[in-house]
Amino acid sequence: MTLLDFARGPAFQASVLILIAGSAWRVVAMVLLRRKPQFAAPRHGLPARVGGGAATILSRFAPRRAFWPRIAVSVVLSATFHIGLAIIIFGGAPHILLIRQLTGLTWPSLPKGVIVIVSGVTLASMIALLIRRLNHPVLRLLSTADDYLSWLLVFLPVLTGILLSGETIGGYATLLALHILSVELMMIWLPFGKLMHAGLVFAGRGLMGMNFSRKGAAT
Amino acid sequence: MQNADDNENDDNTLGAMLAARGIGRRSLLKFAIAMASSLALPPGVAPLMAANLAKAKRRSVIWLSFQECTGCTETLLRSSSPTIEQLIFDFISLDYQETLMAAAGAAAEKTLRDAIAANKGEYLLAIDGSIPTKDSGVYSLTGGRSNLDMLKEIAADAKAILAIGTCAAYGGIPKAFPNPTGAVGVEDLVSNKPIINIPGCPPVPEVLSGVLAYFISFGKLPDLDERKRPLAYFGATIHDQCYRRAFYDQGKFAHSFDDEGARQGWCLFELGCKGPTTHNACASLKWNNGTSFPIQSGHGCIGCSEPDFWDAGSFYTSLAGGSATGWRNAGVAAAVGIAAGAAAALAARNKSRPDPEDKP
Numbered sequence: 001m002t003l004l005d006f007a008r009g010p011a012f013q014a015s016v017l018i019l020i021a022g023s024a025w026r027v028v029a030m031v032l033l034r035r036k037p038q039f040a041a042p043r044h045g046l047p048a049r050v051g052g053g054a055a056t057i058l059s060r061f062a063p064r065r066a067f068w069p070r071i072a073v074s075v076v077l078s079a080t081f082h083i084g085l086a087i088i089i090f091g092g093a094p095h096i097l098l099i100r101q102l103t104g105l106t107w108p109s110l111p112k113g114v115i116v117i118v119s120g121v122t123l124a125s126m127i128a129l130l131i132r133r134l135n136h137p138v139l140r141l142l143s144t145a146d147d148y149l150s151w152l153l154v155f156l157p158v159l160t161g162i163l164l165s166g167e168t169i170g171g172y173a174t175l176l177a178l179h180i181l182s183v184e185l186m187m188i189w190l191p192f193g194k195l196m197h198a199g200l201v202f203a204g205r206g207l208m209g210m211n212f213s214r215k216g217a218a219t
Numbered sequence: 220m221q222n223a224d225d226n227e228n229d230d231n232t233l234g235a236m237l238a239a240r241g242i243g244r245r246s247l248l249k250f251a252i253a254m255a256s257s258l259a260l261p262p263g264v265a266p267l268m269a270a271n272l273a274k275a276k277r278r279s280v281i282w283l284s285f286q287e288c289t290g291c292t293e294t295l296l297r298s299s300s301p302t303i304e305q306l307i308f309d310f311i312s313l314d315y316q317e318t319l320m321a322a323a324g325a326a327a328e329k330t331l332r333d334a335i336a337a338n339k340g341e342y343l344l345a346i347d348g349s350i351p352t353k354d355s356g357v358y359s360l361t362g363g364r365s366n367l368d369m370l371k372e373i374a375a376d377a378k379a380i381l382a383i384g385t386c387a388a389y390g391g392i393p394k395a396f397p398n399p400t401g402a403v404g405v406e407d408l409v410s411n412k413p414i415i416n417i418p419g420c421p422p423v424p425e426v427l428s429g430v431l432a433y434f435i436s437f438g439k440l441p442d443l444d445e446r447k448r449p450l451a452y453f454g455a456t457i458h459d460q461c462y463r464r465a466f467y468d469q470g471k472f473a474h475s476f477d478d479e480g481a482r483q484g485w486c487l488f489e490l491g492c493k494g495p496t497t498h499n500a501c502a503s504l505k506w507n508n509g510t511s512f513p514i515q516s517g518h519g520c521i522g523c524s525e526p527d528f529w530d531a532g533s534f535y536t537s538l539a540g541g542s543a544t545g546w547r548n549a550g551v552a553a554a555v556g557i558a559a560g561a562a563a564a565l566a567a568r569n570k571s572r573p574d575p576e577d578k579p
Contacts (some may be wrong), residue, residue: 017549018552
């Protein structure tokens with residue numbers, strides 16, 4: 001069995017199963033956690049609270065104007081690499097092929113050149129964010145191993161992807177295997193660290209917004 | 220090894236024999252230029268190659284067919300430059316080849332023994348087909364002898380071994396799961412002889428011609444890659460040489476074999492083409508005198524010159540895809556996760572008692 005066969009076969013299957021099991025564990029454990037009972041009468045009814053949740057999902061995309069000067073750089077860089085990742089994942093032809101194979105869903109792909117440019121911008125923004133994290137005294141203090149591991153496990157698929165697109169180092173088969181393996185590592189870690197925000201970010205914002213709305217706070 | 224310089228004044232040299240048939244130096248030079256070009260040798264090498272060919276004596280080749288389908292022999296018969304007749308009569312002395320030789324039975328066996336005795340240590344041994352090893356190799360016999368025994372005995376006195384086709388090189392289709400005969404390639408059994416693999420199912424005929432011409436000209440095997448394949452022919456992937464490569468880069472793919480993309484001749488990557496992971500010369504040399512090759516005919520490469528290609532998943536699953544786990548396994552994984560999550564939550568609940576201040 002070649003490295004590519006391993007990556008496309010047993011490693012892919014194992015990482016998908018770990019991703020499913022880990023995500024189920026994470027969600028169920030969170031849902032069933034004990035919460036402090038709310039004794040105050042709700043300020044708004046359920047429809048308004050749902051509206052508050054939706055409003056919070058949207059409002060958290062942009063920081064409050066007062067914070068803007070301090071965090072503009074990180075917000076722009078973060079948005080850049082998140083949008084870049086979305087374009088790469090949902091616009092790259094091989095990725096669409098994989099999604100089609102697994103789900104039956106498909107859509108037109110973007111030209112490879114566009115994906116390569118977006119990958120380069122994404123890599124650059126991720127490196128800039130890492131430099132900022134390492135240089136910012138408060139951010140550095142707040143950062144844990146999870147932050148750096150999560151960064152690395154997102155960075156590696158983009159890096160191997162851009163190397164694969166140009167077939168610059170090594171052969172296609174080796175680079176493809178490394179790219180797939182790097183994605184599988186990310187899939188394995190995703191439910192257990194901060195990368196889980198990929199699946200929980202909107203649910204978290206929505207629940208927080210509903211809670212704010214219940215208390216009559218701004219959403 | 221035969222020294223070409225020693226043969227300069229010998230009437231038995233290739234040059235003398237070709238001249239006797241009316242094939243002049245110019246024709247030999249043209250052939251050498253074609254071979255040097257296909258081997259990616261510098262242009263200046265062609266005259267040297269022609270001179271060496273003229274001085275060389277015909278090299279004895281013993282061809283053994285083991286667990287195979289005769290497709291590799293068929294492909295050699297379709298070699299366009301040089302033709303098989305030229306190869307047999309001009310450049311090599313094909314002393315034993317069961318499909319092509321007139322002799323049969325005891326006469327054929329005698330021919331084989333005579334060829335080995337007369338060219339001990341100097342003959343090229345060409346093998347097509349895999350070698351069954353299970354149960355002492357009983358699953359493929361020639362004249363009552365197992366291929367396994369024949370290979371060990373005849374390889375011992377060979378100058379070098381050509382493993383022709385994917386079966387001889389890596390075991391090929393006979394080795395595919397569940398490999399009932401314990402089939403292996405030549406290099407799995409022979410380690411003390413120079414081996415050159417010319418994989419493919421079948422291999423490109425001009426590759427064999429080129430390798431033979433190189434060996435006869437220079438008395439050694441050409442440069443090989445890590446899988447013992449001639450670099451000149453197997454150094455690049457089908458994908459790298461494919462005329463549809465531009466469509467891959469542009470993201471233009473055929474989604475089915477009869478859609479507009481297929482009619483436009485767009486990239487077949489989505490339809491399972493294994494060109495990106497397959498090393499061979501199909502896209503450059505092509506087949507049938509350079510007429511076409513599978514991708515040009517509208518079908519993706521199936522990767523037949525790579526080891527274990529038969530077990531590497533469907534020919535129609537793209538390289539981007541993986542082997543799905545199946546819904547049942549996914550369901551089991553989800554159930555395990557839910558159970559673990561519930562257990563973790565319950566444990567946390569028991570650990571953290573409600574705060575008395577929370578009571579109304």
